[in-house]
Amino acid sequence: MLTCEEVIAELANFLDQEISPDDFRQLQIHLSHCSTCRVIYDSTRKTLRIVTESRSFELPEDVSSRMMASIISRITSDAPPKDPTS
Numbered sequence: 782m783l784t785c786e787e788v789i790a791e792l793a794n795f796l797d798q799e800i801s802p803d804d805f806r807q808l809q810i811h812l813s814h815c816s817t818c819r820v821i822y823d824s825t826r827k828t829l830r831i832v833t834e835s836r837s838f839e840l841p842e843d844v845s846s847r848m849m850a851s852i853i854s855r856i857t858s859d860a861p862p863k864d865p866t867s
């Protein structure tokens with residue numbers, strides 16, 4: 782079973798369609814059990830789709846990756862800090 786961190790890390794690869802069928806299956810299994818990751822996945826995918834459709838071209842890979850990072854950091858910044866000592 783993947784952890785949430787692993788899923789979020791894989792999500793960027795998945796959205797760039799650089800994921801193996803096996804990893805994709807693991808991702809699907811995690812998403813079916815974890816509502817947090819499912820929300821992140823859905824909102825990220827929708828945002829990317831809206832941007833790409835409204836501009837009628839594919840985003841360059843580095844742009845979509847940077848957008849992913851920005852979306853994920855915004856979502857995860859609402860979560861309680863994982864390392865209270867830092």
Ligand SMILES: [Zn+2]
Nearest residue numbers: 784785815818
């Ligand atoms: Zn999760």
